[in-house]
Amino acid sequence: ERKASLAASSGPGATSDGHTVPLLANVGGPADVPAAVEAGAEGVGLFRTEFLFLDDSKKAPSEEKQIESYRKVLEAFPEGRVVVRVLDAGADKPLDFLTPADEPNPALGVRGLRSLLDHPDVLRTQLTALAKAAEGLPVHLEVMAPMVADRIDAKAFAAACREAGLQAKFGAMVEIPSAALRARSILQEVEFLSLGTNDLAQYTFAADRQVGAVSRLQDPWQPALLDLIAMSADAARAEGKSCGVCGEAASDPLLACVLTGLGVTSLSMGAASIPYVRATLAKYTLAQCERAAAAARAADSAEEARVAAQAVLSGE
Numbered sequence: 001e002r003k004a005s006l007a008a009s010s011g012p013g014a015t016s017d018g019h020t021v022p023l024l025a026n027v028g029g030p031a032d033v034p035a036a037v038e039a040g041a042e043g044v045g046l047f048r049t050e051f052l053f054l055d056d057s058k059k060a061p062s063e064e065k066q067i068e069s070y071r072k073v074l075e076a077f078p079e080g081r082v083v084v085r086v087l088d089a090g091a092d093k094p095l096d097f098l099t100p101a102d103e104p105n106p107a108l109g110v111r112g113l114r115s116l117l118d119h120p121d122v123l124r125t126q127l128t129a130l131a132k133a134a135e136g137l138p139v140h141l142e143v144m145a146p147m148v149a150d151r152i153d154a155k156a157f158a159a160a161c162r163e164a165g166l167q168a169k170f171g172a173m174v175e176i177p178s179a180a181l182r183a184r185s186i187l188q189e190v191e192f193l194s195l196g197t198n199d200l201a202q203y204t205f206a207a208d209r210q211v212g213a214v215s216r217l218q219d220p221w222q223p224a225l226l227d228l229i230a231m232s233a234d235a236a237r238a239e240g241k242s243c244g245v246c247g248e249a250a251s252d253p254l255l256a257c258v259l260t261g262l263g264v265t266s267l268s269m270g271a272a273s274i275p276y277v278r279a280t281l282a283k284y285t286l287a288q289c290e291r292a293a294a295a296a297r298a299a300d301s302a303e304e305a306r307v308a309a310q311a312v313l314s315g316e
């Protein structure tokens with residue numbers, strides 16, 4: 001029965017009353033593209049380019065090698081959106097040539113956009129490679145920066161994109177609570193937001209995402225995390241811009257409905273989750289998703305939030 005309902009669910013992501021929420025795939029490179037296409041992804045919502053850089057921790061891949069890899073992903077979604085994240089090095093993804101080795105707290109150190117702003121040549125090569133890879137393709141290229149803390153970060157990233165001659169939308173990931181709190185200010189510099197809920201949970205709860213002992217605090221149903229997501233989505237709506245989710249939160253079908261109710265405009269996840277999220281979203285109206293979101297935010301724990309949202313959606 002599960003198989004039949006999944007087979008029946010294809011096409012764009014939408015609630016039962018037709019509110020569309022594009023369902024996009026998270027990919028690490030060309031090897032992940034066939035599964036994304038097979039799952040009916042409407043594009044890529046997070047291309048984690050660091051995998052290309054992990055082959056050699058001594059130096060960045062050549063511009064040619066980058067162009068080749070980016071082009072293969074861009075070609076797979078001719079009319080779709082592809083959101084490429086520039087290199088997110090540091091913390092759990094150290095690279096000798098980019099990230100300091102002697103940091104006491106690498107997750108709070110020079111990682112993500114911070115390391116790229118310290119190495120403008122690496123950022124420039126990556127942006128130029130992206131511009132060349134997209135040349136002549138009808139794809140809607142969007143490029144975003146990881147670990148944006150404030151408007152100064154967003155402005156520096158947008159300036160680097162413009163200098164590289166990139167014909168694309170520029171965006172900021174919301175992974176640090178300061179970015180959610182000041183989302184409207186960041187949106188003065190960039191055209192979209194994408195919530196990285198894995199890091200946003202880590203930094204909101206001071207709970208290392210690699211430490212199992214604090215995993216309770218990494219639960220994406222935590223009402224405090226939902227509040228920050230709502231704040232970001234509200235800011236984007238007020239600015240007439242989009243705000244997607246590309247962290248693990250988007251792959252939980254029930255939470256995907258809650259995120260939709262919070263005003264998130266697209267959901268990006270591992271390809272395997274797309275059919276389940278599509279099928280669940282199609283069962284409920286936008287108003288039901290909004291009521292489930294309000295119930296989840298009114299809860300005092302992740303578990304209560306989950307139960308409250310489920311109760312609303314199953315009409316209890």
Ligand code: PEP
Nearest residue numbers: 196197198199246247248
């Ligand atoms: C996130 O932090 O939620 C995210 C999408 O980025 P990554 O998991 O690659 O850090």
Ligand code: MG
Nearest residue numbers: 175196198199
């Ligand atoms: Mg992250």
